[in-house]
Amino acid sequence: FPMRDLRQRFCGIVRRYKDGAKKTMKWSRNGLFHAKRFLDFGGPILVAEGGSDVAALMSMGLCGVGRPSNTGGVPMLISLLKLSEAKRRTVIVLAELDAKPEKRGRHDWCPADCSGCGHCWPGLFGAIETAARLSKALEKNVAFRFPPDGAKDVRAWVNTHGLNGRRFLAGLRAHSKGASR
Numbered sequence: 001f002p003m004r005d006l007r008q009r010f011c012g013i014v015r016r017y018k019d020g021a022k023k024t025m026k027w028s029r030n031g032l033f034h035a036k037r038f039l040d041f042g043g044p045i046l047v048a049e050g051g052s053d054v055a056a057l058m059s060m061g062l063c064g065v066g067r068p069s070n071t072g073g074v075p076m077l078i079s080l081l082k083l084s085e086a087k088r089r090t091v092i093v094l095a096e097l098d099a100k101p102e103k104r105g106r107h108d109w110c111p112a113d114c115s116g117c118g119h120c121w122p123g124l125f126g127a128i129e130t131a132a133r134l135s136k137a138l139e140k141n142v143a144f145r146f147p148p149d150g151a152k153d154v155r156a157w158v159n160t161h162g163l164n165g166r167r168f169l170a171g172l173r174a175h176s177k178g179a180s181r
Contacts, residue, residue, distance in 0.1 A: 001051025003031030003068065006079050014051055014068075022050075032076050033066030039083075043169060044090035046154075047077065047134070049126060053094065053154040060158065060165030063089070070096075070118070070126025077130070078137040092172060093131040093144040096123025096153045123153075145172045 003012040012028025033051040035041070041063035048054055048066045057064030065080065067073035081091060103120040105112035116124040127144040134142040148171020151157035157168060 001033055001055065001066075003028065003033055003051075004036070005029070005031045006076060008036055016052060030068040030072060032068070032073050032080060034064065034080075038063055038065060039085050039089075043165075044092050045081065045086060047091060047093045047130065048154055049094070049096055049123065050153075056154040056158040060163050060168055062165045062168065064154075067126075067130065070122045071129050074130055074133050077134060081134065081138055087138070091134060091138070091140075091142045093127045093134065093142060094154060095127030095144050095146050097146055097150065098123040098152060145175050148172060148175065 001014045001016070002010050003014065005011040011031040013025040014022055014028070014033075015025065016022050033048075033054040035058060038045075041058065041061060043062055046057055046062055046064050048057060048064055049070055050066050050068075054064040054066035065077065067077060080086065099121040101120065104110060104114045107119060110117050110119045114120050116128065118125040131142045131144040147154055147157045148168060149157065149161065151160060154168075161167065
């Protein structure tokens with residue numbers, strides 16, 4: 001998965017292997033995952049975590065931008081989303097269902113009933129932090145949502161439900177009526 005800098009140049013590559021491992025190429029620098037003309041894709045701008053989720057979004061015909069980690073790349077995202085064409089679009093940060101309940105309560109700052117710190121639930125923590133920073137910088141409400149149907153992430157949703165972008169967006173909208181968590 002190629003990463004781009006703010007000048008749209010490739011600045012790095014992340015590879016996913018058959019065993020599920022992800023490795024960044026030696027010479028790489030962090031950037032954002034997105035198509036050069038990502039705004040040509042319709043609908044809201046969906047901010048995912050990682051290149052495989054962006055590839056899944058694009059395969060469904062949806063507008064996706066990926067950050068390099070759960071909290072990484074936010075300054076670059078802000079710059080990218082301040083483009084005049086992007087300013088008018090709804091932005092939704094996608095959280096990952098990657099809770100690690102076995103890690104709860106192991107540190108003073110993470111209580112046994114923790115509902116989303118970076119230690120025990122990095123996907124939720126990163127989505128909340130990213131959405132809050134984008135909301136402030138873009139001066140508009142940026143929400144976060146989990147993928148529909150209890151999927152861990154966008155890639156898992158596509159593997160289960162196929163390339164149905166309308167159904168994916170409908171699931172995000174249905175979740176927006178309830179609590180975000």
